[in-house]
Amino acid sequence: MDYRRLGRTDEKISMISLGTEYLIDLPEDHVIKVIRRALDAGINYFDLFWAKPEFRDIMGKAFERARRNVLLAAHLGSTHQDGQYKAVRNIEKSSLFFEDFLTRYRTNYADVLFLHNSDGREDYDEIMKPGGLKDLALDYKASGKAKYIGFSGHTVDTAMEAVKSGIIDVLMFPINIAGHAVPRKQELLRACMEHDVGLIAMKIFAGGKLLDKWNSMEIPGHLVGGKERKLERSGNLSPVAGIHYVLSQPAVTAVVPGCRDIPELERDLAYLGCSAGEKDYSAALKDIRQFEEGECVYCNHCLPCPQSIDIGPVIRSLETSNREAYAALTVPATECVECGECESRCPFGVEVIPKMQQAAALFG
Ligand code: SF4
Ligand code: SF4
Numbered sequence: 001m002d003y004r005r006l007g008r009t010d011e012k013i014s015m016i017s018l019g020t021e022y023l024i025d026l027p028e029d030h031v032i033k034v035i036r037r038a039l040d041a042g043i044n045y046f047d048l049f050w051a052k053p054e055f056r057d058i059m060g061k062a063f064e065r066a067r068r069n070v071l072l073a074a075h076l077g078s079t080h081q082d083g084q085y086k087a088v089r090n091i092e093k094s095s096l097f098f099e100d101f102l103t104r105y106r107t108n109y110a111d112v113l114f115l116h117n118s119d120g121r122e123d124y125d126e127i128m129k130p131g132g133l134k135d136l137a138l139d140y141k142a143s144g145k146a147k148y149i150g151f152s153g154h155t156v157d158t159a160m161e162a163v164k165s166g167i168i169d170v171l172m173f174p175i176n177i178a179g180h181a182v183p184r185k186q187e188l189l190r191a192c193m194e195h196d197v198g199l200i201a202m203k204i205f206a207g208g209k210l211l212d213k214w215n216s217m218e219i220p221g222h223l224v225g226g227k228e229r230k231l232e233r234s235g236n237l238s239p240v241a242g243i244h245y246v247l248s249q250p251a252v253t254a255v256v257p258g259c260r261d262i263p264e265l266e267r268d269l270a271y272l273g274c275s276a277g278e279k280d281y282s283a284a285l286k287d288i289r290q291f292e293e294g295e296c297v298y299c300n301h302c303l304p305c306p307q308s309i310d311i312g313p314v315i316r317s318l319e320t321s322n323r324e325a326y327a328a329l330t331v332p333a334t335e336c337v338e339c340g341e342c343e344s345r346c347p348f349g350v351e352v353i354p355k356m357q358q359a360a361a362l363f364g
Pocket of ligand 2: 304305306307308309311335336337338339340341342343352353356
């Protein structure tokens with residue numbers, strides 16, 4: 001494993017680190033095996049945004065005896081209510097779920113405490129206002145319950161402001177080859193360097209889409225924002241090339257790919273032994289088009305749904321025509337009442353309601 005300095009924190013973290021979002025709801029022994037393999041491979045930074053109590057209990061066991069050797073990243077404002085993930089700005093609830101994090105992870109501090117998933121001016125102002133989530137995070141830092149403060153989001157403008165605020169030590173932001181030409185992204189990367197803010201790259205495969213769908217599936221044209229758009233196949237993008245693109249970007253400290261099992265983890269770890277030729281992403285970059293608004297990356301930031309629809313997996317099932325995965329979901333897309341709450345929360349401008357309609361028509 002290779003390690004990089006996490007901005008001004010001076011911590012050294014593994015450049016292949018781990019997002020844990022795909023381990024939710026998997027059996028305890030499976031999850032523990034994946035985490036132990038990651039630890040054995042030298043991974044020492046873990047992003048832990050899920051607040052589901054049972055998941056935290058399992059992860060707490062997985063990190064037993066390893067706590068001193070790893071950096072755990074918690075998210076302030078990520079909660080679990082009525083059986084679903086929910087991002088909140090309420091101080092009491094945020095505090096309750098962070099204290100719960102410490103208890104269930106059997107620790108008395110988080111290494112990085114992220115101001116969770118903030119996009120848009122209004123939300124940013126809410127978080128940063130006096131007495132808001134930012135002040136709560138600063139209190140936790142002062143008390144020693146958080147070593148460093150982070151900011152996670154998907155919007156260049158607000159991420160840039162957070163970086164320049166001088167408050168945050170770490171930024172978590174989507175970086176992938178398909179987003180190469182996102183306006184002002186390079187400016188954001190430069191700002192991270194100037195302010196010595198560590199950059200954790202998330203969504204490096206755009207929810208797996210860059211690897212699976214683009215390379216292996218026929219994708220029919222469909223409507224986005226009322227306009228027909230045809231998704232084209234990209235050139236061959238291997239996981240190794242995709243990772244190398246991200247790790248080659250200025251300011252990026254580490255990637256946090258998610259994995260469901262050990263083979264997926266090994267796929268990402270294989271990067272470490274690859275040749276320069278295998279890492280070459282130039283052909284894919286030439287071929288790939290701008291990653292457009294409206295593309296679901298299955299992140300579930302649009303939850304909660306009043307009908308308890310697990311939106312990301314429904315869309316993934318639809319887009320991969322995976323009837324089996326759809327059948328395993330608790331609530332079908334037919335339950336969608338078209339309230340539009342999810343669309344207002346999606347940071348990627350996905351039109352969820354038509355997706356629910358398509359899933360209902362396809363799978364029943
Ligand atoms: S609709 Fe948006 S927020 Fe919901 S899973 Fe897809 S990309 Fe994520
Ligand atoms: S529009 Fe449908 S999927 Fe979205 S939150 Fe409302 S009921 Fe749930």
